Amino acid sequence: MNSEEIVLSLTALAHASRLAVFRLLVQAGTEGMPAGKIAEALQIPASSLSFHLKELLHAEMIVQKQEGRFLIYSAHYARMNAVLSFLTDNCCQGAAAQCAGPWRPIGSAADESARAAQVSGDSALDAGAMLRANGECR
Secondary structure, three states: OOHHHHHHHHHHHOOHHHHHHHHHHHHHHHHOEEHHHHHHHHOOOHHHHHHHHHHHHHOOOEEEEEEOOEEEEEEOHHHHHHHHHHHHOOHHHHOHHHOOOOOOOOOOHHHHHHHHHHHHOOOOOOHHHHHHHOOOOO
16 A cells, blocks of 8 residues: 555544444444444434545445445455554564564564464464454454
8 A cells, every 4th residue: 555545544534433433344344234223323413424434435444335225334354454554564673573562464474473372372462463363354
């Protein structure tokens, strides 16, 4: 991803309602949620939600699909991971394995360490690394 795409993604998430929508859709998983359920869960008026969904779609942070007469929204996990990877790409001066945070670039030495630790039963493994090691959130 280039800097302009990152700025667009982060700008879309830099609003409390859009961030709440995105986090809810991440929690919902690949099945996603219809707009009505999102509005109900977050108590956002439909007109406001429509605007926020449009902004998230424009930034490609979410995707939309038609199911019958409903529009189903879900997080765009590849984009989310690309943003996280961009932000952590040169973590700890390129020694990402030393980073203490839960998000490490997928495929990095830190990610491989997380997989190895899971196999060996290392209880210090953080939740984010566990999700990635199990193939989730990719």
